[in-house]
Amino acid sequence: GFGERKAKAERMFSLMDGFLKNDPFSLQKDILHHVEYTVARSRFNFDDYEAYQALSHSVRDRLIERWHDTHTYFKRTKPKRLYFLSLEFLMGRSLSNSVINLGIQDQYAEALSQLGFEFDVLAEQEGDAALGNGGLARFSACQMDSLATLDYPAWGYGLRYEYGLFRQIIVDGFQHEQPDYWLNFGNPWEIERIHVTYEVKFYGTVEDVDRNGEKHEVWIPGETVEAVAYDNPIPGYGTRNTINLRLWAAKPSNHFDLEAYNTGDYINSIVNRQRTESISNVLYPDDRSHQGKEMRLKQQYFFVSASLQDIIRRFKEAHNNFDELPEKVALHLNDTHPSLSIAEIMRILVDEEQLDWNKAWNIVCKIFSFTTHTVVAEGLEKIPTDLLGSLLPRHLQILYKINSNFMEELKKRIGLDYNRLSRMSIVEEGAVKSIRMANLSIICSHTVNGVSKLHSDTLKMRTFKDFYELWPEKFQYTTNGVTQRRWIVVSNPSLCALLSKWLGTEAWIRNADLLTGLRDHVDNTGFRHEWKMVKRLNKMRLAEYIETMSGVKVSLDAMFDVQVKRIHEYKRQLLNIFGIIHRYDCLKNMDKNDRTKVVPRVCIIGGKAAPGYEIAKKIIKLCHAVAEKINNDADIGDLLKLVFIPDYNVSVAEMVIPGADLSQHLSTAGHEASGTGSMKFLMNGCLLLATADGSTVEIIEEIGSDNLFLFGAKVQEVAELREKGGALKVPLQFARVLRMVRDGYFGDKDYFKSLCDTVEVGNDFYLLGSDFGSYLEAQAAADKAFVEPEKWTKMSILSAAGSGRFSSDRTIREYAERTWKIDPCQCPF
Ligand code: CJB
Known part of the structure; x- marks a missing residue:
């Protein structure tokens, strides 16, 4: 009963000595503990890198506490959740950002200095998590920070590439690419969830099965790969909320290829398995054109399938009727990269959950929103139907069916304007017949977002003109933003101190609108002097870097x-x-x-x-x-x-x-x-x-x-x-x-x-x-x-x-209120 459970919880809590303590003395004890037992170095002899490792493990422990509490709270209160699907997240380093968001920066600095280390020096030991290319990927990272800070019940989903974006080295003025095997020294910022795994299937055929006297099409896949979850806690600033970025890695599946086993081809069967496990290996380095590569398509489906299985499982744990899906789940497509989700969720609802097609389609159309980051039509993603049909035969059928239904509806609306019909079709006929992922995303999403006002105007007037004329209400824009936590507090501590001093508050860290208060001081010479000093300090730091990198004295x-x-x-x-x-x-x-x-x-x-x-x-x-x-x-x-x-x-x-x-x-x-x-x-x-x-x-x-x-x-x-x-x-x-x-x-x-x-x-x-x-x-x-x-x-x-x-806080608030219709859900302290 309840009394028993409560007593047990209290006993556990007292055994654990409550939450981890954040005074400098406790922090030192924890760091040394990790030096000895996690890093396995003597606490009397460890270097900066080992100190960084121990330090980050002590931070990780504190993140985990909050992350557990946040998820327990979400589970209990069952708010509508946002799932942010993105194939790229450019997180960069985590240490300083975490410590700042946890609010224990000063305590850590003091703890370390008493141990004879400097926080900033240790922070420099960390490598970047570069699981993305450029603006789109860094914007995803900023949005995660704002979602956590504003207490939204959100999850990020992505891929855990073993090789991030290549390292650029310059030889004789030419760019050379070096692999970024970023996990070489371990990654304290992730939590491996060996029990959170899903099977992801590929290839095979579609067969007719009889279900209560009716003919149904069902996919009989030919290859199975296992997806394993790696969770990355994302702490909010000034809140206990710590949300999750779940990244999937491909792992050996325990399915044995019995055939190969019996014929004695044991070695080859292992070698073959390794090939399929390479799906999440490497991030594609061309920011924007990924047309027609099978591995890229496999990555997209691998990511989509694992994420949706996870999302549907979580939904079914708390709810028993798919009609409730739109009230409980918002799925956001960050560009077209995750748009196979649409076909996959239709497959799950119709083939597996046995919902009627139209009923499923009505539900699905209420849960997706879509942001496009591209301007020109030539930059939009297309997938050759040959490729899609061989890798995902059932999904291709589903896409054709979505398209033919859409074409029928469209003919009723606009008549037999064949040029326009063919422009709006999901299927592009031509030398290479292909699926237009943007058209698919627009058709199925309730909202199509541009990333600035001007961009949105271009989408309406040019890129997606036909769709805008059909559904003007779908087209919105939410101007991008960046998080001031990373881009001021972490990266420019002297400016941060100056802002708080002259604004008389640190509240701008959670409310960037307060920065307008600086206008009141613009005529104050003392303030301007300090402002110039801050810039000079940062120029000094940069000049030193330039000199070490390029030998040029500036x-x-x-x-x-x-x-x-x-x-x-x-x-x-x-x-x-x-x-x-x-x-x-x-x-x-x-x-x-x-x-x-x-x-x-x-x-x-x-x-x-x-x-x-x-x-x-x-x-x-x-x-x-x-x-x-x-x-x-x-x-x-x-x-x-x-x-x-x-x-x-x-x-x-x-x-x-x-x-x-x-x-x-x-x-x-x-x-x-x-x-x-x-x-x-x-x-x-x-x-x-x-x-x-x-x-x-x-x-x-x-x-x-x-x-x-x-x-x-x-x-x-x-x-x-x-x-x-x-x-x-x-x-x-x-x-x-x-x-x-x-x-x-x-x-x-x-x-x-x-x-x-x-x-x-x-x-x-x-x-x-x-x-x-x-x-x-x-x-x-x-x-x-x-x-x-x-x-x-x-x-x-x-x-x-x-x-x-x-500020991405403004961006996220707009998306939350207008597009996702989610409310803050703050985990109590
Ligand atoms: N963007 O970084 C990318 N990659 C793409 O493939 C397409 C667009 C950029 O996204 C940013 C975030 O929305 C935009 O600020 C930027 O203008 C755009 O180029």
């Missing part, structure tokens, strides 16, 4: 001008490099006396190119070739430096962003769905030099156009400019810079030819030439502002003051 008085993000033609790193060449050219041709008026610059570029993306790789090489020339030109000295920061990732970003004076966001208008890097720079008081693209349009609304440097063609001008083709006007300076590269001024003339061709008049799809003039003007305006430090500092303060709207 001056702290120079403007630190940064462009860090994936390398893409549309992001126009080439425009930046051309601008730098132009600057160098001007310096060389300038009267010596005039040079004293020039603002010294340190140009910093960083980012990875997809391994198969040749042009992007040439951009990296050109950057190095230009840097080589400029940095070794003694005549130029500190007036201009160019450094490429290798292996840009989350932890590098944490150092680079706080140290930037200016950051560049140069995408051709209409190509960046949102952009989230800009938001992190903004929060850190870095000025933006940007096109009116993605979320920048909304940033301007918040900080005013006087506080950033805007340039370039507007979205509505781009199409017209492109049409001009060879007749497009391009400034002489652009032609000159292009000529320099073509003529081999930076060496490797032949190698750079194809890169130069991409921006030649008539071929310049991303409009570098036509935007170059206004780009140089914006750069000149930045120089002009920088020589007035007080003006610059005010702009910097007003940037941070207007960044509150770009």
Whole structure:
């Protein structure tokens, strides 16, 4: 009975001595305990790495307590839950973030210093968890932090890749990719759940079975792989809630291939099994085009199948009627990567749970929401039906049925407009018949989200125009955001202290809107002085890093001008490099006396190119070739430096962003769905030099156009400019810079030819030439502002003051209230 259970619980609790204690003395005891018994080193002799391991295990213990309590509480109160399905999460490091969110940063610092260690030094021992490519994946990580902090009953689901995003090394200016086997030294931030496993099936055939005199189609799969759960606790800030990110790994299944066993082919049967177990091995490194790869499709289904089995099991534990599913479960498709979920859940409901098709479809249409991160239709995911039919024959049938029902309904609505019908079909006919994952996701989701206002307008007017006209109410937007916990509190502690001091509260850490309070102090010279000191400190940290990474010594008085993000033609790193060449050219041709008026610059570029993306790789090489020339030109000295920061990732970003004076966001208008890097720079008081693209349009609304440097063609001008083709006007300076590269001024003339061709008049799809003039003007305006430090500092303060709207807390609250319809569920302390 209840009394008995309560007595037992009390006894357990007293045996455990209550919860773990967080005073520095208890923390020291715990750390030493882990040194001795977990790391198995002598407590009298351990190094920084071992100290980091022991430290993280003591943090992990504290996370686990809260994580258990949170889930017990969710289980008891049965709120509607959100399941956030994403094939990528770019978490970065966990130690500092966890300790800060647990609220025991100071206690740990003190405990460690008494043991003779420094917290920050140990934190540097941790490697990044890089289970994602770029913006989309880091945005998922920010959203998890906000979901936990705002007490939403949410779960993240993803894949536990053994190899994360490749490490970028630069040899002779060229990018090389090295494997990121990140689990080599163990991972204290995950909990292996050897008993939480599901079988995932592939291949096989579809057969007719008789069910109560009716014919039904059932899948007889041919291959089985086991999925094992690895749970990653995600602590909220200022709350006990600690939610779960469950990542799946493929493991040997205990199903024996009896045939092979009997024929004595024991070794080969093991070797074959290992191949199937490699499903979750490696993250695909091309951010955005994954068309037609069988392994990628296997990964998607593996992830979807394991997650849905887990979700349905949890639902059935608490509820016994599938009609309740929409009231209890929200499934979010983070881009189209998890959209096989739609076919899979239909298969489960119809084939396994034996629901009537229409009933199942009505339920399913109420539970999915979808966010697309892509702008152009060519970037949308497609899966060849041949591939899908062989790997997942029953799912292909289900997709065809969804499509034919949709086509019937559509004909009733719009008539026999065959062009439009074929554009809206899930099935694309053509040379390679394929499934359009975006159309599927739109048809089945109750909400289709864009990631910024501008993006959403483009979706409605262009990319998904047909669907918008059919279902205008489905189309919404929720502007992206980033978490101020990681992007200020963790990565910029001195700014964090300054903000709390002048705002008179730490409440901005949970409510970023309070940052507008900085506007009240913008005219206070004392405040501005402290603000400048913080920036200088962060520039010092960055300068040291640059010197160790590249050997280039940089001056702290120079403007630190940064462009860090994936390398893409549309992001126009080439425009930046051309601008730098132009600057160098001007310096060389300038009267010596005039040079004293020039603002010294340190140009910093960083980012990875997809391994198969040749042009992007040439951009990296050109950057190095230009840097080589400029940095070794003694005549130029500190007036201009160019450094490429290798292996840009989350932890590098944490150092680079706080140290930037200016950051560049140069995408051709209409190509960046949102952009989230800009938001992190903004929060850190870095000025933006940007096109009116993605979320920048909304940033301007918040900080005013006087506080950033805007340039370039507007979205509505781009199409017209492109049409001009060879007749497009391009400034002489652009032609000159292009000529320099073509003529081999930076060496490797032949190698750079194809890169130069991409921006030649008539071929310049991303409009570098036509935007170059206004780009140089914006750069000149930045120089002009920088020589007035007080003006610059005010702009910097007003940037941070207007960044509150770009907190992922705002993003998540909007999604929760408007799209997912979930309520906070706070676990009591
Ligand atoms: N994005 O990082 C990716 N990968 C893709 O495959 C497609 C889009 C980016 O997603 C971010 C988060 O929504 C956006 O801010 C960014 O504009 C977009 O390129």
